[in-house]
Amino acid sequence: MTADGEQKVEDAFTIQESDCCGNGCTNCILDNKPKPSQRALLAGKRNIILKYTRFRLLQRDSHKGDDQVLFLHFAADSDEKDDCVLDIPPGHHVMLRIGSLLRPYSPYWTDFASKEFKILVKLQPDGPMSKNLAAMQLNDRLEFRGPIGNYQHDPAVTKCIFIIAQGVAIAPTLLLVGQVLENEDDMSRIWHLVCSPDLQHVYFRDQLLEFAKYWNYRSCLYVPHQQCGSAACLVAGHCIQECDELRRSLRYKERVCLHRLDASELESHANPAIPGLRVLIIAGDSGFQQAMGEAAARALAVAQENVYLL
Template sequence: MPNNEVDETDCCGNGCTNCILDNKPKPSQQELLAGKRNVILNYAKFKMLSNEVHNGDAQLRLMHFVYVATENDENDCILDIPPGYHVMLRAELPGHAVPLLRPYSPYWTDLVAKEFKILVKLLPGGPMSDYLAALEPLQVLNFRGPIGNYVHDSSSPKCIYIIAQGVAIASTLPLVAQVLDNEDDMSCIFHAICAQDLHHVYFRDRILEFSRYWNYRSCIYLAHQLCSCGAANCDELCMHLKKKLRYNETACRLRLDVKQLAVHAAFSKESVSIVIIAGYATFQRVMRDQAISAFNLSDENIYLL
């Protein structure tokens, strides 16, 4: 298949916000500047380096992959997956007439070593989940990408509100890092992290690293956090909850909704100019409508990962 050409069978059929049919793999600005070929523009082989349980939960896996070079590869190739973009995994499984396709968003990428890492939540009984759970190091899988539509412009300072649900926080980490790692980028980020409880807040160490920067703030919204004080109306001021938080962590024992977004808009020193939402499709749709209302934004300023 010619480079960059997309076939209808490349669509996984899961109703992804950034469907490959709408956002086909394309050379990024970084790749164009480097003048090198992006190895993942067509389906390419990647070898698994590790398949580790994350946060003590066997259903959560941190997977590490590296590109398998071919005889035709020279030193003119890189792995370029821009922040916020995803890659498509294509797997041919026994008993399935057609290959299974699933999108995953890397939270870490090495351009030169051509490696990437993903956080995967396995669903019991799911054919792809069962396949991934059984994978051993050195097994080879096929990935293609990058697929997405968000491009950050560092030359124009802005206030970026990022909303992440559950494991989808992984896809937002590179978005934050690209702003904070650029000393010339004056954009400010507010990171709203939505989880069931503190145990289901992932990459807490990374979030705390971000909090050292002047232009980053975050708040963890805990919809079902239980508190040892036993009070029915316990809130984030409770000392029992505070003892579970780490230094510089802020948490609220409630669900993020339009009221909470409106509170942030009222007390924020800067008007939110861009909202990025990562999570399940239903969560994305609900939060998009609420963000448009709370921040008085147009739909074109809302990006769904």
């Protein structure tokens, strides 16, 4: 590599205080700066997202008519496309910059060669970044930088991986699950515990059902506010486990609990007889991470150094 090339790489890793979004992210860019990509190096190319790069909006969809939850698909908009790839490892996020606004988002799908990625966004009322995203049109350009995070998975080490996801934060966990299930040599097992108010707000249900075809994957949906119009459920204020309407709405082998995920429920998933290093991944807002973190680690017998917050 030439001196100029070395300087460009060094510039890509330079982090300033202004790169922090100020939202108290668990994986702050000041602590987890974008790293060189081994995949990109092997390909003889650079990772296009190491510095702020423009990406074009290819597709925008709402979740079942809910215009507050958006599926956004981006592609790199660069003159150097042939010299670059896009590598965002599972469990990492990218930083979106619009003017002085910065917000982290975690992709649920990426394409290494075509330099594309998808994110799931929940718009917040009166949120400055949400207003910008709500106004976006196809082919608009936004700037992203990354990848930021500290999670790494070694397929050579058999693990029991417990993933607890809240609402839209299920999105980045899909890549974490995929990298295990798609590797036939990986003997790790996954427990995917998804917390949502009701079934309508369980995102990627079809993808979860695809995962359920694998021997080493198990999921459970926790939907404490599921409600139908039957007399018994209206009296209870939520669906009851015997609800016929609820049963008709479930898919094959779909497991649902009509209460919150708590310590006793977590213990039911522990199963110490199954071998493997215990790993806990919690995806959600800071309040959810704090509420779940200590209780889940204790109930599932996970050492603190193997707890990851997304």
